[in-house]
Amino acid sequence: MMPIIGGVIGLVMGRKIGGEGSSRLNIRSMRWSVVMISMELYEVVINGVKKEVRMWEWMREGVERVECGVIEEREVVEMMWMVVVVGSIVEEYSRWYMKEEGERVRFMSIVSIFIGSMLILVGSENMLQMYIGWEGIGVCSYILISYWSSRSETSKAGMKAMVINRIGDMGIMLGIGKGYVSYGSVSYGVMKSVVIEEDRIMGIMIIMGVMTKSSQMGMQTWLSDAMEGPTPVSALIHAATLVTAGVYVVIRMEGIIGGKEIMIGIGGGSIVYIGMLGVYAQDIKKIIAYSTGSQLGYMVLSVGVESSNNSISHVINHGMVKGMLFMSAGGIIHSRKEEQDIRKMGGGVMRVSKMGVIIGSMGIMGIEYSSGYESKEEIIRESSMSRYGEISSELGVCITSYYSIRMIKRVIVSEGKKRREEEEEEGMKRSIMWMSIIGVIIGYMKREWEREEWEEEIGKKEKEMMMIGVVLGIYKEKIKGRRIGRWIGKKWYNEVWQNRWIGRRVEEMCREIVEGIDRKILEECGGKGSREMMEVMERVVRRRGNVSKYGIGMVIGIIMWGWSCG
């Protein structure tokens, strides 16, 4: 609750304490959250304690109760820790990145409220409470993406994110209802204890939420457009928290929902489908965004092959690394006076931001001892139980290396035009450094502590795919001349078929409903018609002055009472 309290106070008192005061308040509330959750992390993860905190009874339906509370298991607390750590570093980063913005109060407060909603989603012990967090992060992300609302592209991007996520929200809602019907409860614990067979239909509904929130193939269009928002928003929301919410929910529901093969199909397909978009993109933030979508495919694939531990591990590692990557990209963009095209970058001195891009890319590629190495390696290993999963995950290694090396080459290595770069803000440098240190340490710790004795190290095949990707990234950056380039350039014609086959038909149907039913039938039976009818009836009832009618009324009454009741 601390982030939400800090956010609300900052929002309400923002005018009094100003932008700087609001930033400090929010950052301090986040730091307190980090301290508290770190203490819980020590207890739960290191000491192995499992806790359940019940706060109040929300509603009751017969014997079934829905209680608001927090469940503290290993994966829950790890995820919470990642959210608050990334959140606090990003808030510190935002303080400097958004220093000259007018509406800083609103921005910082909404970020805090977003983190609070994410914590509610992560820590909930039942689906209804989870849904509150789910909706909270959706609304906050819309507000944050459309932060610069005076620009039409930003407003459209925010609306697009909202509309596409709404489809997923509908799926989650249906899933909650189906879960209640199938298992008689919305509590995770109760559902797991009564499950006999995994509910496939519920799984399909929940997967709808995963597809939209985690930007999987077919529903990924909103994520790249969401890069119109400020970079801290991308670092927090579109790297570490919101996009992983769908995957997290599926992990929590493991053993309850079915449809594992669908998850393998979607996850594996997204790795390649979205990864190729990253190969083609020229905007640095969009490359990182597509990389996120592709990595989320790994997480979904991992859940599909029943390797949830690895999935959650990759969520945490990826969150750190991607957050840092976004922040570094933001630093570079800031120093280049808001230039985002990688073709116009290059040259200049090595700065903290550029180091961050290298470290982050290494983590994403899964190079040994980097933070993403261990979790990614485990996922690839586990996905070999499905032929499709194996091929797609290995292709993913190649594609990831391809776009990462391409980005490093363009942004850092190549000799671009000599341009005067602005100095990085101290606060931004500090945030990037902190994130990279934490990411590297976690990667090292996980490599050393959690890894079991493997029969073989990272497979030869994966190393080969990585090398192919590296070579392509160095020598073959441009693919737009070919037909495949045209397809990828049109984002696999995703938006075209969505607009043509779905959007336009829905619009036509809605127009018919409005014109035919709403304006004709319902108006006649509703407001307009009832008003006319009421006016006629009222004239009859209020007619006055006819004494004989009064007399008749009296007589009818007298007869009625006298005759009917005896």
Added chain:
Amino acid sequence: MVSVYIIGMSLVMMIGVIRRKEQRIREIVIYSMLIGGIVEKESESGMKIYRMIMEEEGSKRGVIGIMIIGGMIVMLGKRRREEEIIIMQMSEGYKMMMIGNEWMVVYMGMEWQSLGMYSIGIGRGRSIKEREAGIKYLIVSGIAGGMYLMGVVRNYKETGSMKIIETEWIGGSKGWIIGSVMMKIGVVPMHLWIREIYEGISKRSMEVYAVWPKWGIGNMLCRWEVEWGRGVWVIVVVGSIIIGSIGGYGEESIRRWIGYSTISQMGYMLMGMSMGNKEESVEYYISVYSVMMMVILGWWSEKRERRMKELVGEGKRNSVKSIMLMITMYSMMGMPVMAGFWSKYRVMMESVRSGEYSMGIVGVIGGVIGGYYYVKMVEGMYFKEVREIKRKELNKREGQSIMSIMLVLIILIGIEERNII
């Protein structure tokens, strides 16, 4: 004991009148009514019958309510001194109706209060409208009285007793008796007099007509074990709700608006008469209705406005009173977190529990239509700008204190559903 007290006070007042101590008279009336009501405690459970009088919880509550409402009516504003004495005496009539155990005792009470109502309604007799309204009321109460006596005679012929209860409720045909009472409270099809009389009488008289008889009769009906013909009951309830709702739909005159609202509210009250615990539904409804109506009367006692369009901009001119009235309007509609919601809920649940689902549906429809004209007042006060005719406020009225007390009750009952007395 309280009756002796009242009669004693009446004598004191008469002396005061003779000696022209008018302010004293008013104080004596208010205090004696209020104190008399508070002093009158509820009896132990069960009924005690003392020949012509029955004493039990419900009738005691009725008496308490009569006294307190009477005291508040006098508090609303200065009136002619004889009116204050009449009001005090009318309370005796109502009390006889509440606690009478013989049909003729109840009849005496009815006539006593009718005479008072007629006197108050006709006022000084200077205005033609008031005289006309007074005579109309006299005719109506005369017809009602005749019906009542007819019913008593028929009942005596069947049962051989003039008592209402001996060891238990005495059966027999009581259609005429019920019909006369229905005429008095103004439900369909004998509702037409209400709007006529309300339009003609003065505002001071309106304060007496609007609440007191409804409380008295509604409370009295709770103790009568009435056997209704289903068809009649449906006609009365449905007709009152619908006509009361539709009639007030486009009504501009505030008095007639109050009249139609009363018809509709009485229809709802009678919905709870179907079966079961009438105290829970009917008595609760009439007590909440009385509270709400006192707020409206308290607000209106200080106003000279006659039409709805004259209330335009009231929200800005008198913000505090307008908010109070707005809350009361929403309570009359039946909006939750206000007392009016619980009263409608209880009566509709009674009818639904007895299988009368159609009644519940009609109640809801009536609530929707009726809600329109309650909201119309709020709309006029807050959302319109120009007032065509400006009228000054009346001075030296105590409506605001009554409004405040009643409003607190509305909100308290709304939050925690509870009985008032």
